[in-house]
Amino acid sequence: MLDQLRGGLVVSCQANPDSPLRDPYIISRLALAAAKGGAVGLRIQGFEDVAAVRAVTDLPIIGLTKTDRDDTEVYITPTAAEGVRLAELGAQIVALDATARPRPEPLTDMFAAVHAAGALVMGDVSTLDEAHAAYAQGADIVSTTLSGYTPYSRQLAGPDWDLMRELHVAGLPFVAEGRLNTPADAAQALRLGAAFVVVGSAITRPDVITGWFAQALGSHTLP
Numbered sequence: 001m002l003d004q005l006r007g008g009l010v011v012s013c014q015a016n017p018d019s020p021l022r023d024p025y026i027i028s029r030l031a032l033a034a035a036k037g038g039a040v041g042l043r044i045q046g047f048e049d050v051a052a053v054r055a056v057t058d059l060p061i062i063g064l065t066k067t068d069r070d071d072t073e074v075y076i077t078p079t080a081a082e083g084v085r086l087a088e089l090g091a092q093i094v095a096l097d098a099t100a101r102p103r104p105e106p107l108t109d110m111f112a113a114v115h116a117a118g119a120l121v122m123g124d125v126s127t128l129d130e131a132h133a134a135y136a137q138g139a140d141i142v143s144t145t146l147s148g149y150t151p152y153s154r155q156l157a158g159p160d161w162d163l164m165r166e167l168h169v170a171g172l173p174f175v176a177e178g179r180l181n182t183p184a185d186a187a188q189a190l191r192l193g194a195a196f197v198v199v200g201s202a203i204t205r206p207d208v209i210t211g212w213f214a215q216a217l218g219s220h221t222l223p
């Protein structure tokens, strides 16, 4: 499965709860558009969206949930039950938060449950140490997804190139993800050793992209 993705572009098709695109049908159409453009895989959030996308394409799906909980900062697939459900719905890879933050369930238990359900585990990390720990506990691949989203990781406006370099030097296979907003960024991530690249907002969040343009024009300040 990971070989199938190697060197390619995975497109994350997600819509936040407040997005006008927040509808499983729309997400499935975004996924088909990404497939038409050459995506080798898809990153999909939530049970309904994973089911809707699985119904229209055979492309590999990296599934995740985003769950706000009162007891933890961890929100990307915080429990094994969610990971197992994603696998049952057709996600071949389950992405889950593998940061060092306190979590509701031990990582090793979660990895074992996802593996038993027949899927691979992508550990979303924010630092090199977390990547080492994720592999030690049984992750199949790690992704730079959460750099900038934990208080102790680099807070950058763009991609965390240094983390990619560190992972490469350490000999840890990794996926490049997070704020890769141009084709040049995606190509640079591969040059830095990424196994494959995940791009979301720059392809599938037109509200966010519009904001970039509007800000560049200063039009947000006009009456």
Ligand SMILES: CC(=O)N[C@H](C=O)[C@@H](O)[C@H](O)[C@H](O)COP(=O)(O)O
Residues within 6 Å of the ligand: 012, 014, 043, 064, 145, 146, 149, 177, 178, 179, 180, 198, 199, 200, 201, 202
């Ligand atoms: C931090 C977090 O919750 N990241 C999420 C993980 O699935 C998504 O909101 C991102 O869109 C995805 O990681 C791709 O990144 P970008 O949209 O920057 O290309």
